[in-house]
Amino acid sequence: MRCWFGHTSPNLACRMTVAFCGALHRVPLGAVLRRANRCRFLATATETATTAPRGTASAPPRLPRVLSGVQPTGNLHLGNYLGAVQTWVEAQERTESYLAVVDMHAVTTGPSKALRQATLSAAAMYLACGIDPERCVIFAQSQVGAHAELMWLLSCVTPHGWLNRMIQFKEKAKKQGETASMGLFSYPVLQAADVLLYRPDYVPVGEDQRQHIELARDIAKRYNDLYCAGKDRNTFNVPELRMTKSSARVMALDDGTTKMSKSAENDGSRINMTDTPDVISRKIKRSKTDSFVGLEFGNPQRPECDNLLSIYQVVTGKTKDEVVDECSHLNWGKFKPLLADALVEHIDPIRCRYEELMKDKAYIVDVLMDGYEKANLQAIRTLDRVKKDVGFLTLGDMRKIQKKRKV
Numbered sequence: 484m485r486c487w488f489g490h491t492s493p494n495l496a497c498r499m500t501v502a503f504c505g506a507l508h509r510v511p512l513g514a515v516l517r518r519a520n521r522c523r524f525l526a527t528a529t530e531t532a533t534t535a536p537r538g539t540a541s542a543p544p545r546l547p548r549v550l551s552g553v554q555p556t557g558n559l560h561l562g563n564y565l566g567a568v569q570t571w572v573e574a575q576e577r578t579e580s581y582l583a584v585v586d587m588h589a590v591t592t593g594p595s596k597a598l599r600q601a602t603l604s605a606a607a608m609y610l611a612c613g614i615d616p617e618r619c620v621i622f623a624q625s626q627v628g629a630h631a632e633l634m635w636l637l638s639c640v641t642p643h644g645w646l647n648r649m650i651q652f653k654e655k656a657k658k659q660g661e662t663a664s665m666g667l668f669s670y671p672v673l674q675a676a677d678v679l680l681y682r683p684d685y686v687p688v689g690e691d692q693r694q695h696i697e698l699a700r701d702i703a704k705r706y707n708d709l710y711c712a713g714k715d716r717n718t719f720n721v722p723e724l725r726m727t728k729s730s731a732r733v734m735a736l737d738d739g740t741t742k743m744s745k746s747a748e749n750d751g752s753r754i755n756m757t758d759t760p761d762v763i764s765r766k767i768k769r770s771k772t773d774s775f776v777g778l779e780f781g782n783p784q785r786p787e788c789d790n791l792l793s794i795y796q797v798v799t800g801k802t803k804d805e806v807v808d809e810c811s812h813l814n815w816g817k818f819k820p821l822l823a824d825a826l827v828e829h830i831d832p833i834r835c836r837y838e839e840l841m842k843d844k845a846y847i848v849d850v851l852m853d854g855y856e857k858a859n860l861q862a863i864r865t866l867d868r869v870k871k872d873v874g875f876l877t878l879g880d881m882r883k884i885q886k887k888r889k890v
């Protein structure tokens with residue numbers, strides 16, 4: 484089959500040639516992706532006609548399924564990128580990925596500014612970071628109604644004592660006191676619903692989400708115990724927890740003991756994925772340091788030093804030992820420009836792609852629309868099973884009864 488640009492492509496979905504053709508023809512990325520999408524639609528008709536059905540000897544083995552998500556509050560920052568999106572990009576070839584923009588979580592601490600725009604922007608950032616919409620399902624959480632519905636049912640199997648132990652709730656509620664919302668309290672149950680609806684094999688998240696995913700696992704087990712005992716199959720599978728490679732959390736630039744956060748007042752505390760090279764250099768130059776001699780990992784008295792070295796390690800792709808060899812004798816004045824350059828080299832191509840994509844919102848909408856359809860299909864399938872387990876009188880039940888109506 485020929486790709487949009489006229490190259491003959493052995494790959495029906497034209498996927499392999501997208502980057503290649505785009506580079507060759509110097510076409511803006513948005514246009515390349517959009518055209519690739521069209522190629523896919525052209526391709527699927529032929530593909531479905533010729534591909535063997537699943538389950539036959541020649542059908543490909545099922546890829547492990549993953550689900551993950553990031554909140555669309557403001558710009559994605561380096562912490563979101565290294566803790567989540569980058570790992571998804573690396574895994575997408577080997578997995579069937581459901582990647583949500585979790586906009587319902589974004590309203591748990593109050594109205595979220597320009598949420599609609601932030602949702603589009605987060606989806607664009609997924610794409611700019613290299614998520615391939617041909618391979619992954621990218622969708623907005625609030626559009627798939629099953630998330631809220633399943634959350635209710637899961638709330639009814641979750642002891643509230645479990646939620647009382649959630650560290651993130653305690654931290655966030657501290658700021659809001661008695662006015663902290665019910666939604667903030669039950670945030671982890673919504674997250675469990677996000678996960679369990681898609682029956683993923685594992686959930687790739689940053690260290691800060693460990694407790695939430697462990698809770699989702701506990702909720703799944705409790706649900707299965709309560710509702711699936713004696714049945715041949717559990718409704719939920721208990722997904723594995725996979726910590727992302729940068730297991731260290733990415734900390735704030737102005738305080739190595741707090742997490743890099745979108746909501747922190749000081750913009751200088753984080754590197755946004757949309758920061759220009761100048762801004763990145765300035766933020767790194769102003770980042771908090773200490774007066775120890777040399778640089779080192781893991782000294783609890785030097786959280787900023789550990790954080791900046793860890794960031795350097797991840798963005799350069801070097802090993803810890805290589806970074807120690809290269810940097811342990813440096814002073815801050817030498818190391819900071821090195822770090823700033825490494826960050827710019829890594830982030831700037833993403834920023835450029837992002838800006839290109841944001842000029843074409845209709846394309847981002849195409850991606851989200853496609854994602855909605857795929858995600859919704861899967862989510863409804865699970866939710867229907869749950870409704871059956873629980874014993875609700877479903878529309879399906881009622882139709883069956885009507886069919887048997889005696890005349």
Ligand code: TRP
Nearest residue numbers: 550551552553554585674677678
């Ligand atoms: N709570 C996560 C965070 O703040 C976002 C999230 C919501 C999520 N639902 C999820 C992550 C499901 C993984 C899986 O980063």
